[in-house]
Amino acid sequence: MTVRAAVAGASGYAGGELLRLLLAHPEVEIGALTANSNAGQRLGALQPHLLPLAGRVLQETTADVLTGHDVVFLALPHGQSAAVAEQLGPDVLVVDMGADFRLRDAADWERFYGSPHAGTWPYGLPELPGARAALEGSKRVAVPGCYPTAVSLALFPAYTAGLAEAEAVIVAASGTSGAGKAPKPHLLGSEVMGSMTPYGVGGGHRHTPEMIQNLSAAAGEPVSVSFTPTLAPMPRGILATCSAKARPGVTAESVRAAYEKAFADEPFVHLLPEGQWPATASVTGSNAVQVQVAHDPAAGRVIAVSAIDNLTKGTAGGAVQSMNIALGLDETTGLPTTGVAP
Numbered sequence: 001m002t003v004r005a006a007v008a009g010a011s012g013y014a015g016g017e018l019l020r021l022l023l024a025h026p027e028v029e030i031g032a033l034t035a036n037s038n039a040g041q042r043l044g045a046l047q048p049h050l051l052p053l054a055g056r057v058l059q060e061t062t063a064d065v066l067t068g069h070d071v072v073f074l075a076l077p078h079g080q081s082a083a084v085a086e087q088l089g090p091d092v093l094v095v096d097m098g099a100d101f102r103l104r105d106a107a108d109w110e111r112f113y114g115s116p117h118a119g120t121w122p123y124g125l126p127e128l129p130g131a132r133a134a135l136e137g138s139k140r141v142a143v144p145g146c147y148p149t150a151v152s153l154a155l156f157p158a159y160t161a162g163l164a165e166a167e168a169v170i171v172a173a174s175g176t177s178g179a180g181k182a183p184k185p186h187l188l189g190s191e192v193m194g195s196m197t198p199y200g201v202g203g204g205h206r207h208t209p210e211m212i213q214n215l216s217a218a219a220g221e222p223v224s225v226s227f228t229p230t231l232a233p234m235p236r237g238i239l240a241t242c243s244a245k246a247r248p249g250v251t252a253e254s255v256r257a258a259y260e261k262a263f264a265d266e267p268f269v270h271l272l273p274e275g276q277w278p279a280t281a282s283v284t285g286s287n288a289v290q291v292q293v294a295h296d297p298a299a300g301r302v303i304a305v306s307a308i309d310n311l312t313k314g315t316a317g318g319a320v321q322s323m324n325i326a327l328g329l330d331e332t333t334g335l336p337t338t339g340v341a342p
């Protein structure tokens with residue numbers, strides 16, 4: 001099978017990572033590449049690491065340019081995908097890497113994103129219960145946010161196995177590429193290097209309702225989430241430290257057994273051997289997820305930690321994994337599971 005794929009937002013971080021992965025995908029031929037203010041530029045001027053595509057010229061992001069492909073990836077800012085997607089035919093697979101179609105609750109969308117809700121598409125986190133079935137054959141995919149990917153994978157087994165009360169406390173550190181390429185004063189090297197600081201504290205981060213959606217579905221009841229993101233002085237990676245109150249009778253053995261069962265057949269999620277903890281460097285450039293879990297009997301809590309690359313499993317790798325499932329390809333096709341270390 002040869003799949004012709006267009007990438008809208010090819011000049012951005014998510015689009016660049018997607019192209020890096022698509023260049024190594026044996027079934028994909030790369031078609032139109034589009035941007036906004038950078039339309040007309042050579043890709044090589046903006047993404048110099050993508051040597052085989054250096055001479056390609058970025059086009060305007062219009063339905064005309066994106067039509068005629070089997071798959072269209074949208075790596076655009078929030079709120080920009082819906083207008084483009086509605087002009088693409090129902091037979092084209094559209095994979096949205098932005099947030100527009102992730103949330104089921106329109107009120108949550110309007111509260112956190114401040115615009116009308118565009119709808120809900122099958123959710124591209126295949127490891128969640130029931131997600132693969134919804135993705136198979138689908139022509140629309142909503143790729144999750146990077147923090148919800150890391151957090152949902154760390155905690156859902158505790159909820160599906162009934163080990164945890166319906167409350168979770170999460171502190172996650174992200175590399176700066178999570179904020180995109182557009183210049184922002186708080187992302188200046190002199191602000192970020194050698195320092196860490198939280199943001200979106202107190203329930204204000206827009207990924208909170210997405211985490212609640214995923215964890216509540218796993219628990220079968222509403223889960224409250226306290227989420228504190230932190231900016232870390234590194235270009236890529238997320239380390240999510242998550243905990244939830246353990247239900248009575250939970251032991252270290254029952255926690256371990258639940259996580260071993262949840263991830264036994266997962267090609268990308270590695271439950272580390274006991275005593276070894278996730279590290280962002282181990283998954284840099286990889287679609288792999290490292291997870292470790294512990295029971296703290298004194299505090300009565302289950303602690304789960306995950307590491308992902310925000311641009312790979314957290315965005316572009318998750319998008320390719322979901323595309324593979326939607327098209328009936330082997331889920332792992334073209335996706336690296338090795339990191340770049342040190």
Ligand SMILES: NC(=O)C1=CN([C@@H]2O[C@H](COP(=O)(O)OP(=O)(O)OC[C@H]3O[C@@H](n4cnc5c(N)ncnc54)[C@H](OP(=O)(O)O)[C@@H]3O)[C@@H](O)[C@H]2O)C=CC1
Nearest residue numbers: 009011012013014035036037038075076098178180181315
């Ligand atoms: N970075 C990350 O870790 C993650 C990102 N995502 C999502 O992926 C999407 C892209 O993010 P990211 O790559 O980081 O952002 P960037 O700012 O790096 O890139 C944005 C891209 O969108 C283009 N663009 C901007 N405005 C418009 C517009 N009005 N119409 C069409 N194209 C436009 C830009 O083109 P130009 O260069 O010409 O301005 C650029 O190609 C976002 O929705 C983001 O939430 C999801 C998970 C993680």
Ligand SMILES: CC(=O)N[C@@H](CCC(=O)OP(=O)(O)O)C(=O)O
Nearest residue numbers: 099145146147174175176178179
């Ligand atoms: C470090 C940093 O700023 N990260 C981004 C999250 C990036 C991401 O995954 O989210 P979306 O796809 O929802 O934009 C943030 O906190 O807004």
